[in-house]
Amino acid sequence: MIFLIRHARAVDISEDPLRPLSLQGVDECIRLVRFFRANGSLPVLQFWHSPLRRSQETADRLAAGLAPDAVRLEAPGMLPDDEPEEMARRLDAVPPEASIAVVGHEPHLGRLASLLVRGKAKPALFDLPKGTVLALHRNATTTHKTGHPRWRVRWMVTPALLRALPEDGTMRPL
Numbered sequence: 001m002i003f004l005i006r007h008a009r010a011v012d013i014s015e016d017p018l019r020p021l022s023l024q025g026v027d028e029c030i031r032l033v034r035f036f037r038a039n040g041s042l043p044v045l046q047f048w049h050s051p052l053r054r055s056q057e058t059a060d061r062l063a064a065g066l067a068p069d070a071v072r073l074e075a076p077g078m079l080p081d082d083e084p085e086e087m088a089r090r091l092d093a094v095p096p097e098a099s100i101a102v103v104g105h106e107p108h109l110g111r112l113a114s115l116l117v118r119g120k121a122k123p124a125l126f127d128l129p130k131g132t133v134l135a136l137h138r139n140a141t142t143t144h145k146t147g148h149p150r151w152r153v154r155w156m157v158t159p160a161l162l163r164a165l166p167e168d169g170t171m172r173p174l
Contacts, residue, residue, distance in 0.1 A: 003101040006128040010054035028131035031162040033065030046071040049103040050078035059103040080105040084112035116151040119143035131159040
């Protein structure tokens with residue numbers, strides 16, 4: 001299983017050119033940790049992140065709260081405008097039982113998800129708001145166009161959904 005995670009909200013470039021997480025972004029990370037700690041649906045062994053600070057900080061905060069022993073790696077080919085093919089090839093080499101979080105940016109993540117799910121990156125089928133987690137599971141089949149394994153969407157969690165949850169991150173019946 002892979003988890004495509006768009007970084008949480010960052011400060012504006014005029015405030016800090018390195019664009020660390022904003023207070024709202026830190027809060028998004030806290031809510032993600034609470035939610036996934038409560039349900040165990042993000043069992044990550046590795047966090048791959050882009051070299052940009054907001055992506056690294058998101059990966060670090062999620063790893064610290066969910067999987068302190070998880071490996072954290074800065075991965076090439078994950079900048080916002082990078083083509084997703086390089087990352088798709090890297091994911092091809094990952095064992096099917098691995099659990100990896102790929103923490104990056106739009107439009108790269110949306111295009112990567114589209115490439116993995118349908119075999120072509122454009123037009124992108126997915127648009128991940130900041131702080132969103134998209135879970136994909138690898139099928140046994142491959143895409144005939146690319147030769148990459150075919151992936152399917154398992155679930156997606158957005159910040160708007162998490163804002164509606166109680167502070168402990170648990171879901172209650174309606």
